[in-house]
Amino acid sequence: MTETKDNNFNSNGKNKKLDLENGHGIQKTFGLAGNLLLAFKTIGVIYGDIGTSPLYVFTSIFPDPPTDPRDVYGTLSLIIWSLTIVPFFKYVFVILRADDNGEGGTFALYSLLSRHSGLSIRGVNRDDLTIANCDSMSTHSIKENLNFIKRSKLVQRVLLVLVLFGTSLVLGDGLLTPAISVLSAVEGIIIPVPSLSSATVPISCFIIICLFLVQRTSRLAILFAPIVSLWFISLASIGIWNISHYPSILKAVNPYYAFEYFIRNGSPSFQVLGGVLLAITGVEALFADLGHFNRISIQISFTFFVFPSLSLAYLGQGARLVLDPAVSENTFWLTLPSTNGPIYWIVFVLATLATIIASQAMILATFSLVRQAMQLDCLPLLEIVHISKEIEGSIYIPEVNYILLGSILIIILVFQHSSNLTIAYGVAVASVMLISTMLYAIVICVVFNFPVIVAIVFFLIFGFIDGAFLGSTLLKVKSGGWFTLAIAIFLLFIMLIWRWGTTLKVKYELRNKTRLDDIFASNFSEKEKEVQESDSGHSDEILQTIERQRSENIQLQLLGTGFPVNRLPGIGLFYKEAGMGVPLSFCHFVRHFPAVPEILIFITIRPIPVPLVGEEDRLIVKKVGNYEKVYQVIGRYGYTENIYQGEEFITKLITAIYEIDPKTKTILENLKNEVVTYVIGHQKLVARSNSRWWKRAFLEIYSFLVKNSRQIYANWEIPVDDIIEVGMKIAI
Numbered sequence: 001m002t003e004t005k006d007n008n009f010n011s012n013g014k015n016k017k018l019d020l021e022n023g024h025g026i027q028k029t030f031g032l033a034g035n036l037l038l039a040f041k042t043i044g045v046i047y048g049d050i051g052t053s054p055l056y057v058f059t060s061i062f063p064d065p066p067t068d069p070r071d072v073y074g075t076l077s078l079i080i081w082s083l084t085i086v087p088f089f090k091y092v093f094v095i096l097r098a099d100d101n102g103e104g105g106t107f108a109l110y111s112l113l114s115r116h117s118g119l120s121i122r123g124v125n126r127d128d129l130t131i132a133n134c135d136s137m138s139t140h141s142i143k144e145n146l147n148f149i150k151r152s153k154l155v156q157r158v159l160l161v162l163v164l165f166g167t168s169l170v171l172g173d174g175l176l177t178p179a180i181s182v183l184s185a186v187e188g189i190i191i192p193v194p195s196l197s198s199a200t201v202p203i204s205c206f207i208i209i210c211l212f213l214v215q216r217t218s219r220l221a222i223l224f225a226p227i228v229s230l231w232f233i234s235l236a237s238i239g240i241w242n243i244s245h246y247p248s249i250l251k252a253v254n255p256y257y258a259f260e261y262f263i264r265n266g267s268p269s270f271q272v273l274g275g276v277l278l279a280i281t282g283v284e285a286l287f288a289d290l291g292h293f294n295r296i297s298i299q300i301s302f303t304f305f306v307f308p309s310l311s312l313a314y315l316g317q318g319a320r321l322v323l324d325p326a327v328s329e330n331t332f333w334l335t336l337p338s339t340n341g342p343i344y345w346i347v348f349v350l351a352t353l354a355t356i357i358a359s360q361a362m363i364l365a366t367f368s369l370v371r372q373a374m375q376l377d378c379l380p381l382l383e384i385v386h387i388s389k390e391i392e393g394s395i396y397i398p399e400v401n402y403i404l405l406g407s408i409l410i411i412i413l414v415f416q417h418s419s420n421l422t423i424a425y426g427v428a429v430a431s432v433m434l435i436s437t438m439l440y441a442i443v444i445c446v447v448f449n450f451p452v453i454v455a456i457v458f459f460l461i462f463g464f465i466d467g468a469f470l471g472s473t474l475l476k477v478k479s480g481g482w483f484t485l486a487i488a489i490f491l492l493f494i495m496l497i498w499r500w501g502t503t504l505k506v507k508y509e510l511r512n513k514t515r516l517d518d519i520f521a522s523n524f525s526e527k528e529k530e531v532q533e534s535d536s537g538h539s540d541e542i543l544q545t546i547e548r549q550r551s552e553n554i555q556l557q558l559l560g561t562g563f564p565v566n567r568l569p570g571i572g573l574f575y576k577e578a579g580m581g582v583p584l585s586f587c588h589f590v591r592h593f594p595a596v597p598e599i600l601i602f603i604t605i606r607p608i609p610v611p612l613v614g615e616e617d618r619l620i621v622k623k624v625g626n627y628e629k630v631y632q633v634i635g636r637y638g639y640t641e642n643i644y645q646g647e648e649f650i651t652k653l654i655t656a657i658y659e660i661d662p663k664t665k666t667i668l669e670n671l672k673n674e675v676v677t678y679v680i681g682h683q684k685l686v687a688r689s690n691s692r693w694w695k696r697a698f699l700e701i702y703s704f705l706v707k708n709s710r711q712i713y714a715n716w717e718i719p720v721d722d723i724i725e726v727g728m729k730i731a732i
Contacts, residue, residue, distance in 0.1 A: 038297035039305075043232070044224025046289040046298070047306050048358025049177055049282025050087065051228060054235060054313045055184040055351065058321065058331035060422040061275035065325035074261020074269075076252040076318035078276045080311055086433070090462055091286045092302050095436060096295045098443050103611035104290030106170075106432070107372050107639055109439040110163040111609040116447050117149040119156065119609070147446055159442075161496070164378060166435040167369055168491035170284060172484040173428040174366040174404065177281075178359035179411045180425055182207050184418035185355040188333045188348045192340040204412050211356055212405040215363065216385065216396050224357050231354040232305060234347055235313040242316030242335055249319040273472035277426045279314065282358075284432050288365060291611065291640070363404065367397050368640075375607050375639040377502045378495045380709030384642060395642075415480075424480035428488060430470035437462045494705070501702035505683050508730050509577045509584055516582060516627055519559055519590065558594060565594045567628075570675035571650070571667070572597030575712075576604050577681075585681030585726040597677060599667055601653070603633040605643055612638045621656045629664065631657055645716040650676055680713055682727040691732070699732065 061075050100108035113119075149155050182204045190197045243249060251257070262269050286298060320327050320335040327334035338344050373379040385396040415421045441459040444450045473481055558565060576583030583602055590596060602624070613636045620634040633653065637643050654671055658664045667674060685703065687696045713723060 035294070035296050035300060038293050039301040040229070041225050042289075042293050042297050042301045043305065044226070044228045044357065045292065045361055046285045047232075047282070047301070048228060048354060048361045049181070049285060050280065050310070051232060051235075051282075051306065052181045052184070052351070052355050052358050053279050053281055054310065054317065055332045055355075056180065056418050056422055057275060057278045057314070058317050058328060059419055060278055061272055062321070062325075062328035062331075063419065065328045066321060067325070069322045070257070070264065071261065072318050072321045073249075073252045073257040074264075075272055075276065076249070076314060077255060077258040078261070078272070079279045079314050080253055081255055081258060082276050082280050083307065083310060083314075085465060086280050087283045087286060088302065088307055090437075091283050092299050094458075095287055095440050096290060096298060098440055098447070099290055099295065100611055102291050102294070103640060104286075105284070105288035105369075106163050106166040106436065106439065107369075107376070108287075108290075108611070109436070109443055110159065111611070111639065112443055112447050113149060113159065113439070114609040117147055119150065149442075149446060159439075160499075161492075162435050162438065164373075164495045164499075165488065165492050166432050166439075167373060167378075168488040168495065169428040169432045169435075169484070170288075171366055171369060171491055172487035173281075173432075174362045175407050175411060175487065176421060176425050176428075176484060177362045178208060178211070178355075178404075179204075179408050179415070180418050180421040181355035181358045182352075183412060183415075183421065184332075185348075185351040187330065187418060188351060191330065191333045192344060201412060201416055205409055207352070207356065208359070208408055208412065209405065211359060212363070212401055215401050216398075224360075227350070227353050228357055229305075231350045232309040234350055236309040238336060238347070239309075239312030239314070239316030241337055242319045243312070246319035246323055249315055249322060252315065252318060270468075270472055271475055273469055274426055274476055275422070277430055277469045277473060278422060279310075281425070281429045284429075284436070285361065285365065287436070288368075289361075363401070366404065367395050367400060370397055370400050371395060371642075372639045373495065375637065375641070376609075377607065378499050380494075380498055380705045381712060381714060383710055384715050420480070423476050424483045426473040427470075427477065427481040428484045430466060430473045431488075434463065434466040434470055437466050497698055497701050498705055500698065501685060501706070504685060504732055505730065506577045508683070508732075512584060513576075514582050514587060516624060516630065519582065519587060520565065520627075558591065563594055565590060565596060567598050568595050570597045570677060571599040571601065571654070572677045572679060573601045573603050573645075574679045575681065576602060583681055584683070584728060585679055588681075588726050588728055589679060589724075597675075598629055599654075599657075599664065599674075600627075600630045601633050601657075602631070603635060605645075606634050606636050607639060608636050610638045611640045613641065615652070619653065619656045621653075621660055623661055629661070631661075633657075643716055645678070645713070645718050676722055678713065678718055678723045680711075680723060680725050682725045684727065684729050685732050686729050688731050695732070 057079065058075075062071075066072050096104065098104075098109060098112060100111045103111075149159065183200065186200045186204045186207070189203075190200065261272075286302070290298070317331050317335050321331065333339075336344050336347060370379060370382065371384060374381055382397050382399050385398065411421070415424070437459060441455040441463075444455040444458060445452055477485060574583050574586045574589070576585070586602065618636060620636070622632045624630040624632055633656075635643075635645075635649075651671060654664060654668050658668050684706075685699050687699050691699075
């Protein structure tokens with residue numbers, strides 16, 4: 001491994017640089033002023049979904065006006081305590097502690113568990129545990145203490161399926177969030193202008209189209225925090241105004257009313273949890289967007305601003321429902337101080353902007369999740385466009401953008417009203433909450449090394465709550481909840497098929513890896529031995545002779561045929577799927593075209609379960625035996641990084657090679673004039689004649705995905721003219 005000193009790293013290898021703008025990949029610590037500023041920025045990014053829930057929660061719970069005030073008290077108590085237990089306690093003060101070097105989300109939990117269990121994405125790569133900018137167990141400790149994840153392949157597969165299913169659910173949820181948020185806001189226009197009721201769908205579609213068309217060039221993120229902050233202030237203000245008309249509603253904070261509601265209404269009351277769940281949608285954003293902020297900033301913003309504002313908003317709506325049950329038809333808009341005055345229209349504009357921002361946050365989260373899935377070999381490769389030179393995580397994926405746009409427009413046209421969408425909404429949210437609880441319970445044992453009883457207690461408490469929410473939403477599967485569930489299952493199937501096919505190719509290359517000694521018949525080492533044996537008494541002459549021979553460009557010959565292999569000027573990178581050894585593409589190439597570049601590099605691009613890999617840990621460079629200017633290289637990339645193999649990478653690569661082999665000095669000095677050739681293996685999986693039907697079907701699906709995905713090097717920023725593809729078929 002190449003080693004470089006960096007004054008920005010302390011003795012533990014932790015990055016000391018603090019980036020207030022993006023903070024990507026590190027858990028930052030600031031003073032009070034810095035944390036307050038960062039807390040303000042969180043408001044515009046991670047609270048859009050949960051902040052727009054007051055637009056439709058009570059309307060979903062009470063499709064018909066409530067006939068008993070105790071029902072309002074009971075459901076309101078459930079909402080307040082759900083906000084307290086799930087987002088406030090479980091996520092903000094517990095799960096946020098399971099960050100993966102500053103990153104959050106289900107992939108971060110998977111990364112933590114994989115690394116602390118000694119697992120890797122491809123092959124057996126224990127050197128991945130040595131990277132400086134990542135907490136990890138040592139190789140020694142893993143060998144001595146194999147946990148249950150490392151010991152069981154079944155547990156590893158179940159863990160992967162859980163993570164991928166959770167990701168699929170979030171992606172499916174990304175279709176409903178923009179639709180329900182924008183529709184619920186635009187429907188506010190019906191109250192003052194009933195004649196525009198038929199225009200809500202066209203207006204919503206127009207807003208969605210504009211939102212998706214500006215994704216590539218959007219530069220309005222700086223306004224998100226002020227707008228959403230004003231929205232929360234308006235929620236709190238409206239809530240206080242409504243509470244002033246019926247202060248007794250504050251009694252609903254007593255959990256007694258929640259229990260009394262269940263006891264009084266019996267089993268049918270279980271269904272109300274599906275509506276209550278809508279009040280906490282967006283909780284995964286608290287965790288998933290951790291990498292852009294820090295734990296303290298999220299705790300400050302939620303505790304002192306978001307949670308009080310939401311609580312006041314729901315208490316105010318509950319107060320008006322007790323006084324006038326008829327407002328349940330459109331609770332939020334009918335509980336405003338006026339229905340056609342300046343205040344109403346100001347709130348309408350703020351609501352529309354807030355829902356657009358909530359949709360934007362979900363779109364960006366979808367882009368981020370898709371990229372992470374691609375980096376972990378779980379999705380076909382798609383084009384990634386960077387829309388910011390300063391923020392590495394600010395990306396745009398055209399194919400995903402237009403698929404989302406088309407799907408959301410169809411959803412709006414089919415469901416027509418936000419009340420119809422609330423039926424389909426929630427299944428994905430509840431499922432992801434339960435998956436996060438399961439993963440965190442495992443993290444408690446494997447990563448934090450707490451006693452098993454702690455994990456059991458955590459899972460029993462929060463698993464029961466999440467399970468109750470999930471059970472309630474599953475009751476809505478027949479009437480619309482099947483939609484997001486079907487999308488998630490479809491995405492999971494695609495991910496598993498892609499992962500399966502990619503794993504088959506990697507395993508094939510690992511099984512069939514070879515050495516240069518099995519390809520070339522070089523008499524270089526034999527000449528050295530002959531010189532040493534014949535001139536055993538003349539050590540100086542021996543050294544001079546050996547050095548002279550090493551300085552010559554020794555002729556390579558193909559093993560068996562003895563056909564000469566020429567060394568041509570330039571640099572050649574032969575890519576392989578995994579592990580050390582010679583890639584299959586090189587074997588095919590050199591037997592048909594017996595000529596190799598002067599600098600011959602066998603390189604593996606290795607995705608590893610960490611968010612970011614520092615440049616000092618990027619490359620592992622080794623010389624291959626006694627072969628002149630032949631090297632093995634591993635380039636390591638985290639799951640939040642893009643892979644670059646362009647001119648800058650080549651400079652760093654040759655510099656790293658020069659550190660272990662000074663003979664490449666002339667190459668380094670004239671690098672701009674060197675011809676660089678990238679040789680990529682293109683393996684096609686084909687079924688054997690005796691393969692089972694399901695394997696044939698899966699291979700056909702995988703081949704279809706490969707054919708319609710981008711080439712592996714498409715996002716590497718390398719000139720297409722410098723690439724050579726070597727195709728081969730692999731019988732499975």
